Structure formats: structure tokens, C-alpha cells
Amino acid sequence: MHFIYFLTSGTRFIFWGDMMIPLVKVAMPDRAKLIPALEEVLYSGMIAEGEAVYQFESEFEKQFGLSNAMGMSSGTAALHTALILSGVGVGDEVISTPMTAEPTNTSILSCGAKVVWADVDPQTGNIDPDSVRDRITPKTKAIMSVHYAGYPVRLNELRKIADDYGIALIEDCAHALGARYGNSAVGTVGDYGIFSFQAIKHMTTVDGGMLTLKNAEQMLAAKKIRWFGMLKGVARTELDIDMIGYKYNMNNVTAAIGLVQLQCIENVLKRHIDNGKFYDEQFSHLNGIDFARCEPTAEASYWLYTLLSDDSLNLQNALQCAGFNASKLHRPNNLHSIFKDSSVELPGLESFYRRLLHIPCGWWVSDEDRLRLVDVVKKG
Numbered sequence: 001m002h003f004i005y006f007l008t009s010g011t012r013f014i015f016w017g018d019m020m021i022p023l024v025k026v027a028m029p030d031r032a033k034l035i036p037a038l039e040e041v042l043y044s045g046m047i048a049e050g051e052a053v054y055q056f057e058s059e060f061e062k063q064f065g066l067s068n069a070m071g072m073s074s075g076t077a078a079l080h081t082a083l084i085l086s087g088v089g090v091g092d093e094v095i096s097t098p099m100t101a102e103p104t105n106t107s108i109l110s111c112g113a114k115v116v117w118a119d120v121d122p123q124t125g126n127i128d129p130d131s132v133r134d135r136i137t138p139k140t141k142a143i144m145s146v147h148y149a150g151y152p153v154r155l156n157e158l159r160k161i162a163d164d165y166g167i168a169l170i171e172d173c174a175h176a177l178g179a180r181y182g183n184s185a186v187g188t189v190g191d192y193g194i195f196s197f198q199a200i201k202h203m204t205t206v207d208g209g210m211l212t213l214k215n216a217e218q219m220l221a222a223k224k225i226r227w228f229g230m231l232k233g234v235a236r237t238e239l240d241i242d243m244i245g246y247k248y249n250m251n252n253v254t255a256a257i258g259l260v261q262l263q264c265i266e267n268v269l270k271r272h273i274d275n276g277k278f279y280d281e282q283f284s285h286l287n288g289i290d291f292a293r294c295e296p297t298a299e300a301s302y303w304l305y306t307l308l309s310d311d312s313l314n315l316q317n318a319l320q321c322a323g324f325n326a327s328k329l330h331r332p333n334n335l336h337s338i339f340k341d342s343s344v345e346l347p348g349l350e351s352f353y354r355r356l357l358h359i360p361c362g363w364w365v366s367d368e369d370r371l372r373l374v375d376v377v378k379k380g
């Protein structure tokens with residue numbers, strides 16, 4: 001167990017690690033709903049990819065307004081598959097954002113392609129479309145965008161660039177389940193949407209992912225990539241493998257958890273969004289405090305709340321001492337040595353990261369917690 005011990009102006013604060021309000025937290029459905037569903041699938045004799053996976057795909061589509069959804073073993077598997085379907089291979093370039101979790105970008109390296117960094121919008125941490133346009137070369141095969149922390153990127157501008165140059169647009173929606181862009185769900189403006197059900201996302205299946213395709217005609221190839229280059233339902237002794245595939249499939253146990261999670265996800269998302277909007281309102285006239293703002297027609301799903309302050313370190317200390325686990329969460333990916341060949345000046349990223357402070361915003365943050373947190377921020 002960790003604790004924070006802090007002395008200031010004669011006042012002493014001690015917070016034990018498990019008393020802190022966390023930045024991220026696993027959301028599990030009620031035991032009474034989950035355990036019978038798990039028991040049923042575990043002893044059904046059919047635990048690999050099967051009907052539960054296909055039912056989960058179809059319920060997920062319905063609930064989030066998506067189409068051509070394919071359940072996968074992880075968000076990373078979905079990213080890799082989207083890149084392969086985009087035609088990304090050895091020697092190609094993919095324009096991407098450094099402000100994300102590493103799999104967004106290591107999956108580009110897995111294809112043998114080069115990551116070309118675009119700068120980020122210092123207000124959101126999201127990839128800046130103007131910078132993307134500047135980085136296009138004849139080798140560019142795709143744009144990788146991430147709705148960082150759950151705030152939608154400027155999708156219309158990215159779509160236009162992708163169309164102008166005939167390249168693919170991938171939306172990494174791992175942070176942004178439930179976010180909207182105009183009348184559309186995130187994941188539907190790009191050619192590919194990827195979702196993650198890893199432990200601490202809005203919705204978890206322990207591990208798992210979903211790929212959505214704009215072009216239904218790619219579904220057959222996507223399914224082959226998902227399962228060793230083979231199609232389910234064809235006799236194993238008769239099928240022919242004509243392309244490389246992986247072990248990227250979702251299984252029925254994962255899908256059974258997902259199906260129960262879908263019954264609860266609306267309330268989880270509602271609370272993230274309600275807390276996020278509450279903070280937006282509270283911080284909108286505070287000197288020295290700013291926060292991520294996306295386009296007026298976009299609606300964030302606030303997986304994390306993005307606060308911006310020139311004094312982010314002191315504010316982090318004050319919040320930690322008051323029992324809130326405020327912090328940054330990701331290392332800008334360009335700082336990893338594996339990306340040293342992609343090195344470039346990124347002033348937008350530098351400004352965003354210096355001012356960034358994520359604060360607890362999820363379903364576990366009560367009305368009382370959030371009022372107390374705002375009070376700490378107001379006092380500075």
C-alpha cells in the first residue's frame with residue numbers, strides 16, 4: 001500500500017493509496033448479472049470464437065450506431081488489421097500522433113512502415129490536420145488519428161485530406177467509446193474504427209477489441225487476418241490459405257462479458273460525460289485554468305478529463321494532497337528510442353504536454369468528490 005505524506009503551512013495531510021480517488025478504474029457489471037452469464041459460457045463446451053462473439057458484434061453495432069464490426073483479441077490487433085487493410089507495408093509512411101498510448105504507433109512499426117509525426121493541437125492533444133497536410137509525401141499510405149482522452153479529433157478536415165490524397169483514415173477510438181461527431185459515432189467517418197476493451201477503458205471485457213470497417217467488401221479479408229488467414233465455417237481440410245493471418249480473434253468468454261457490459265455501459269458513459277461537462281462549466285471562467293475543447297458539433301465521452309494549466313505541477317501536488325490522483329497518463333511516443341528515426345520538432349505537443357493534467361472524471365467520481373476537486377483547483 002502506498003501513501004502520500006505532505007506538510008504545508010503547518011497542515012499535515014496523509015492519504016493512503018487506496019483512499020485516493022483514482023484517475024482510472026475497472027468497471028465491472030453487477031456480480032448477479034455477470035457470474036451466471038460467465039458460468040453459462042464457460043461450461044457450454046463452446047468457448048472459442050462462436051455465436052457469442054457474433055451476437056456481441058451485432059449488439060455493439062446497434063448500441064453505438066456502427067457497422068461492419070469485427071470482434072478481436074485486443075485494440076492492438078484491431079489497429080494492426082486496419083493498417084494491413086489500408087495497404088500499409090514495408091517502406092510506407094503513416095502520419096500519426098505522438099500523444100497516445102504506444103500501441104497506436106508500435107502497430108505501424110509492426111507493418112514495417114515508418115511513423116511520421118504530425119504535431120498536435122495544443123488545446124486538445126489531438127492530431128492537427130494542418131500539420132498532417134504538411135507531412136504528406138508520395139509514400140504516405142494512411143493517417144492514424146486518436147480521439148485522445150475521449151475528445152474527438154477534427155474529423156471533417158482529416159477526411160478531406162485522406163480523400164484529396166486517396167489514403168486511408170484510421171480512427172483509434174480506444175479512449176472514445178460513446179463520443180459523437182455531428183450526427184455520427186466516432187469510428188464511422190474514417191475508413192476504420194478501432195475500439196479497446198482493455199481493463200481500464202470505459203468498457204472492459206478484461207481484454208478485447210473491435211474493428212469497424214467503412215467498406216463491407218473488406219470484411220472477408222479482415223476475417224482472414226483475424227484467424228490465421230482462414231475463414232471459420234470452412235472445413236479445415238479443404239480450405240486454402242492465400243494471405244497471412246494472425247491469432248487475433250475474440251472468444252466467446254470475452255464476448256459474454258461484453259454482452260453483459262453492454263447492458264450497463266449507458267450509465268457508465270453518462271456519468272463520465274456528466275462529470276466532464278460539470279468541470280467544463282466550473283473551469284470556464286477560472287484565471288490560469290483551461291481545458292480541452294473540441295469542435296462545437298463534437299461531443300466528448302471524457303474517458304479522462306484534460307485540464308490545462310501553466311502551473312500543472314503545483315496543481316497536481318495540491319490535488320494529490322487532497323486525495324485526487326491527478327497526473328499525466330502517457331509518455332509522448334516520440335520520446336521512445338524505437339521512434340528515433342521519426343524525430344521532428346513538435347511545438348504543439350511540447351505546449352500541450354507541459355500544461356496537461358488529467359483529473360478523475362469517471363463513473364466513480366461522486367457529486368461530492370467533484371465539488372471538492374473543483375474547490376482545490378479554484379484555490380490553486
Ligand SMILES: Cc1ncc(COP(=O)(O)O)c(C=O)c1O
Pocket residue numbers: 074075076077100101103104146172174175195196197198207208209
Ligand atoms: C489510444 C489507444 N490505442 C490503442 C490501445 C490498445 O488497445 P489494447 O490494450 O486493447 O490492445 C490503447 C490501450 O491500451 C489505447 O489507449
